[in-house]
Amino acid sequence: MVKKKKQQTLSTEDKILAAARKVFTTKGKAAARMQDIADEAGINKALLHYYFRDKNKLFDTIFLAEAKKFFPRINMIFELEAPLFEKIEKFVAEYVDEMRINPYLPLFVLNEINHDPKRFLQKIWGKGTMPKPEKFLQQLDSEIKKGTIRKIQPMQLLMNMISLTIFPFVAEPMFTYVLRMPDKKFDELMEQRKVEIPQFIIASIKK
Amino acid sequence: MVKKKKQQTLSTEDKILAAARKVFTTKGKAAARMQDIADEAGINKALLHYYFRDKNKLFDTIFLAEAKKFFPRINMIFELEAPLFEKIEKFVAEYVDEMRINPYLPLFVLNEINHDPKRFLQKIWGKGTMPKPEKFLQQLDSEIKKGTIRKIQPMQLLMNMISLTIFPFVAEPMFTYVLRMPDKKFDELMEQRKVEIPQFIIASIKK
DNA sequence: ATTTAGTTTAACCATTTGGTTAACAAAAGT
DNA sequence: ACTTTTGTTAACCAAATGGTTAAACTAAAT
Numbered sequence: 001m002v003k004k005k006k007q008q009t010l011s012t013e014d015k016i017l018a019a020a021r022k023v024f025t026t027k028g029k030a031a032a033r034m035q036d037i038a039d040e041a042g043i044n045k046a047l048l049h050y051y052f053r054d055k056n057k058l059f060d061t062i063f064l065a066e067a068k069k070f071f072p073r074i075n076m077i078f079e080l081e082a083p084l085f086e087k088i089e090k091f092v093a094e095y096v097d098e099m100r101i102n103p104y105l106p107l108f109v110l111n112e113i114n115h116d117p118k119r120f121l122q123k124i125w126g127k128g129t130m131p132k133p134e135k136f137l138q139q140l141d142s143e144i145k146k147g148t149i150r151k152i153q154p155m156q157l158l159m160n161m162i163s164l165t166i167f168p169f170v171a172e173p174m175f176t177y178v179l180r181m182p183d184k185k186f187d188e189l190m191e192q193r194k195v196e197i198p199q200f201i202i203a204s205i206k207k
Numbered sequence: 208m209v210k211k212k213k214q215q216t217l218s219t220e221d222k223i224l225a226a227a228r229k230v231f232t233t234k235g236k237a238a239a240r241m242q243d244i245a246d247e248a249g250i251n252k253a254l255l256h257y258y259f260r261d262k263n264k265l266f267d268t269i270f271l272a273e274a275k276k277f278f279p280r281i282n283m284i285f286e287l288e289a290p291l292f293e294k295i296e297k298f299v300a301e302y303v304d305e306m307r308i309n310p311y312l313p314l315f316v317l318n319e320i321n322h323d324p325k326r327f328l329q330k331i332w333g334k335g336t337m338p339k340p341e342k343f344l345q346q347l348d349s350e351i352k353k354g355t356i357r358k359i360q361p362m363q364l365l366m367n368m369i370s371l372t373i374f375p376f377v378a379e380p381m382f383t384y385v386l387r388m389p390d391k392k393f394d395e396l397m398e399q400r401k402v403e404i405p406q407f408i409i410a411s412i413k414k
Numbered sequence: 415a416t417t418t419a420g421t422t423t424a425a426c427c428a429t430t431t432g433g434t435t436a437a438c439a440a441a442a443g444t
Numbered sequence: 445a446c447t448t449t450t451g452t453t454a455a456c457c458a459a460a461t462g463g464t465t466a467a468a469c470t471a472a473a474t
Contacts, residue, residue, distance in 0.1 A: 012421080028322065034462060044423050049463060074385070100412035104321075110378055113317050114311075115234065119378040131385050150410070155386070155396065156403050163374035168366055170318055175322040178281070178338050178361070189362065191332055196363045203357070204411035219451075241432060251453050256433060258451095 013051055024062050025108045029115075032059075034201040058153065059167070060123065063112060065163050066102075070109045073098060074162070075131045084143050084207075087136075089198045092165050096194050099169045100187060120149045133158065149205040164197045221260055222248040224269070231269050232315045236322075239266075255383045267330065270319060274331050277316045281303060281369070292413075294343075296405045301370050303401045307375045307394060314377045332339065340365065344345050356412040357377075371404045 010018070019041035023032045028061060034055060038045040052058035077091040113120045125131075140154035168175060168190065178184050217225070227249035230239045245252040261264035284298040306312060310380055320327045334337075339354050347361035375382060375397060 026322075028235065028237060028318070030235060031322070033460090036461095043464090046464080047422060047426085050421075053463095055462065107318060107321055109379065111235070111314060113237070113380050117384060120382045121380070133386060149273055151405070152407075153399070156399065159375055159396070159400075160371055160404075160407055162378070163370045164367055167370035167374040167377070169372070171369070173320050173328070174317065175366070176326060177328045179340060189366070192360070192363065193366075196294070196360070199365075200359075200363075200367055200411050205276075205406050239429090242430095252432090253434080254452060260433095262432065307471085 010149075012041075012043065012047065015043065016048060016051055016058075020062050023064070024059060025104045028108075029059050029112060042115050055130060059090075063109075063120065064107060064123060067109050067120070069098060069102065070105050071124060071131070077161075078131050078133050078136045083200055084139060084149070085198070087139075088161060092162065092197045093194045095165045096190055096197075098165070100190055103169050103172055104206055105169070106166050110170065117134065147207060150207050151203060157201075161197075164200070165193075168193070214300055219245045219248075219250065219254065221309075222250065223255060223258055224272075226368075227265050227269050228273070231266060232273065232311045234361060235315075236266050236270075236319060270327065271330065273312060274327070275304060276309065276314050277312050278331060280340070284368075285340050285343045286337050291346060291356070292405070294346075295408055298368065300401045302387075303397055303404075304370045306373070307397055310376050310379055313373050314378070317377065354414060357414050359412055364408075368408060371407065372400075374398070 005024060009153075016037070018039045020032075023036045023040055027036070032055075034048055035045055037058075038048055041048075048058065054059065073091070073095045076094065077087055080087055080090065082090070094200060136158065137154040140149075140152075140157060145149055145150045176183065180190075224251075226244045227239075230243045230247055234243070239262075241255055242252055243262045244265075245255055255265065259358055260269065280298070280302045283301065287297065289297070301407070343365065344361040347356075347359075347364060350378055351358055351361075379393060382388060383390065387397075
């Protein structure tokens, strides 16, 4: 007889959501099987359809939840009211912390967005909640005019910041394999990046 | 009488490869349908199996070909015999050029690697052809000791270089949507990055 | 104790999908 | 000429997969 352990405490719906999250994020939407999710949740396949009508509905639920962990961090830097360098430090640190917990996140989100950009991007920012980079870009412009940082295209600097922060998590398997790096070493490197990246950026633009 | 060139049209095998490449890279392996590929190639589905036994064989053929466009560029920087800054400029420029032609490439390759790292990474570098970053990392060490660049962990600098170069192509749909950027504008930005990225890196580390 | 509403399951169904077969056409040998 | 090999197709098949159904179980409400 199969003993249920910790999961006994979780509601069926939560068990499904946890299972779906695991299967979808590791295999991707197309390769994920409803049966896999049912097995992972330790329930019957029909029960999936009882709680979530169909695969799309279940996927959208998971995707939206995951995307909300991914994107608000990008927004943050646009909304925040703070000096430039402080903003950069905060953005990188918070992002790296989140991704260290969920390293699968960026590739999952970016990949599904790539497969159907309109569908997902509109789903994430239904109406007026879309990120507005203008303020941040203006802040960069203003710092350049003040002469506190060297001349650089604000859009390029923004891209650099995001690239430096997110990419290593997208390419984790490649890095760890090519650089013969155990997972623990990779995680240490990511922790270091919380100071490394801001240092690198600021050293490049500070006058 | 004017002689016609032989094979003005593509051979069936080439039509299949082109079609498979398109379908696999846009939809991913799991979501790609053999029928889609047959349609795209304008042939019967059975003919696919005549040329390539099954889906896995066909996919591996495509994946290997694409991965070979993606990875040698990473190797290049490790093999090349040149001054550091020149190396950086060359790496970025060549990589950006390649990705501008095949923007789908990084996400496709990284995504499939993520789904089964051992299988693909071993398939790409069968035995002794694996990239060896040691020389490049040593060069960085040596430049730091000489005092031509500031103190920085070589591994972090390597990651920064790769991240800055590749990430924008992985996140293209996100960038163009969030920053309300037409495709042409994005492409222009990428062209600019060929000088922007080396400048950014060198400004950060040069002493 | 009986009803009722929600939960769960085994069995089933329809469609999709990768893959095969057999027939046939076009080249290539002989 | 005719035989063999290679290229191509329509029809078919079995397995996989998403989804449904009806019945059974459970726990609370009446």
